[in-house]
Amino acid sequence: MRYSINDLEKLTGIKAHTLRIWEKRYAIISPRRTDTNIRYYDNEDLKQLLNISTLNRHGFKISRIAKMSGEEIRDKVMEISASSADYDSQINKLVVAMIDLNEAGFEQTLGNSILKIGFEKTVTHVLYPLLEKIGILWQIGTINPAQEHFLTNLIRQKMIIAIDGQQQTTSEKAKTFLLFLPENELHELGLLFYHYLIKKNGFKSIYLGQSVPFNDLVEVTRIRHADYLFTYFVAAMNHKQAARYIEQLSAAFPKKTIFVTGLQLQDSAEGLPANAVLVKNAEEFKQQLNIG
Numbered sequence: 001m002r003y004s005i006n007d008l009e010k011l012t013g014i015k016a017h018t019l020r021i022w023e024k025r026y027a028i029i030s031p032r033r034t035d036t037n038i039r040y041y042d043n044e045d046l047k048q049l050l051n052i053s054t055l056n057r058h059g060f061k062i063s064r065i066a067k068m069s070g071e072e073i074r075d076k077v078m079e080i081s082a083s084s085a086d087y088d089s090q091i092n093k094l095v096v097a098m099i100d101l102n103e104a105g106f107e108q109t110l111g112n113s114i115l116k117i118g119f120e121k122t123v124t125h126v127l128y129p130l131l132e133k134i135g136i137l138w139q140i141g142t143i144n145p146a147q148e149h150f151l152t153n154l155i156r157q158k159m160i161i162a163i164d165g166q167q168q169t170t171s172e173k174a175k176t177f178l179l180f181l182p183e184n185e186l187h188e189l190g191l192l193f194y195h196y197l198i199k200k201n202g203f204k205s206i207y208l209g210q211s212v213p214f215n216d217l218v219e220v221t222r223i224r225h226a227d228y229l230f231t232y233f234v235a236a237m238n239h240k241q242a243a244r245y246i247e248q249l250s251a252a253f254p255k256k257t258i259f260v261t262g263l264q265l266q267d268s269a270e271g272l273p274a275n276a277v278l279v280k281n282a283e284e285f286k287q288q289l290n291i292g
Contacts, residue, residue, distance in 0.1 A: 001099075002040040005031075011095070011133060012049045013088070014056075019049070026066035028052060043099050050092040051077045057088060081109065087125045094130050098151045106154055119162050123193050124282050127155060131189070152189060159192040166199040177259075178226035180208040180217060182245055185236040190261070194230060197282060201289045218252060229253060230279075233262030246276050259288070 009016045022028050029048060031039040051073050055065050058080050065073065081089050090113045097106035113122045134151060177198050179191055188210050198205045206224055208217070229249065233242045242264045249258050250273035260272070261279035272278060279285045 001043050001046075003042070003046060004040060008041055008046060008049055011046060012053045012092075014049060014053055022062055022066075026062060028062070028066055047096045047099060048073070050096055054080060054086075054089045054092050057086070081112065087129065090126045091130045091133065094126070094151075095133060098134075098147055101147065101150050103150075103154065106151075110154070110158060114158075119158075120197075120282070123159075127189075155189055156192065159189065159196065163192065163196045163199060166196065171202070174202055174204050175227040176204040176206060176225060177228045177230050178206045178208065178217075178221065178224075179230045180212040181210050181232060181234075182236060183211050183213050185232075185234055186210050187234040188232075190234065191230075191232045193282065194232070194261075194279075194285065197286060198230070198289070201286065203289070214248065214252075221253070226256065228257045228259060230259040231261075233260070233264050237264065239264045243271065247273060250275055259285070261285075 003011075005016045005019055008014070008019060014022075019029075023031070029041060029045045031041055031045075033039055048070065052062070052065055054077050055073065056062060060076075068076070077089070077093070080086070081093055090109055093109045094106060096102075097109060110122070110126075113126050117125070130151075134148065179195050179198070181188060181191055191207075191209070195205055195207050206220075206226060208220065231249070233245075237245060242260075242262065246258070246260055254275060256275065258273075258276045259279050260276055265272075265278055266280060277288065279288065
């Protein structure tokens with residue numbers, strides 16, 4: 001994979017100006033050049049800079065890091081990660097594991113984070129920002145489908161294990177959520193996390209998952225009673241399309257509360273139908289679950 005210096009800035013958090021100084025003064029990375037003399041960097045450069053970024057944030061001066069071998073840098077990063085709950089360090093390690101398709105490294109880092117800060121904080125403080133970085137990698141065309149599937153499938157496994165662990169008996173009077181993604185929407189990690197929160201907080205949950213046709217959604221509600229609907233907009237619709245879809249939901253289910261979330265909706269609370277509730281983040285939703 002090829003990265004520009006601006007790509008490296010987005011992925012490591014180190015300013016391009018700083019990278020150029022470090023490159024010139026300490027030779028910590030060495031750019032290659034295309035046939036047309038354009039500078040670029042590769043996966044090894046990215047992994048090296050992610051590790052350097054972790055050390056630098058933990059007080060290591062670049063002059064000291066420059067004298068360390070690659071193995072010494074990796075060992076020190078492992079040591080920091082084992083003793084620290086620093087979110088950025090965990091995220092950087094997970095990016096490196098994804099690039100290398102290193103399942104054992106990914107599992108170890110994620111497992112350590114869950115042990116230290118719990119599942120919910122790992123999702124909101126580590127996995128969500130990680131997925132944002134993966135979005136950057138997609139935009140600049142430096143992640144292939146195999147790496148993306150590797151990452152999302154491992155996270156999905158963790159989500160399902162956590163959901164299965166919420167098997168406490170719910171009250172017969174507990175209200176029921178129906179969770180689904182709109183048609184053509186395939187990114188379900190966020191919806192799975194809200195499924196986990198709903199079950200953990202003692203509600204019943206019917207999980208339909210990805211790409212549910214609208215007519216099928218209507219049919220399901222005829223078969224199974226649901227007090228609340230919950231849907232998540234990720235990539236399949238733009239802001240206007242999502243707004244129209246919510247209007248359609250509101251008209252079809254006027255007596256149900258409809259929880260909606262997604263980046264397209266973050267500034268849209270005032271324009272939502274009366275029975276639609278915007279969920280801005282997981283912490284806010286946990287407060288909204290206090291709905292009796």
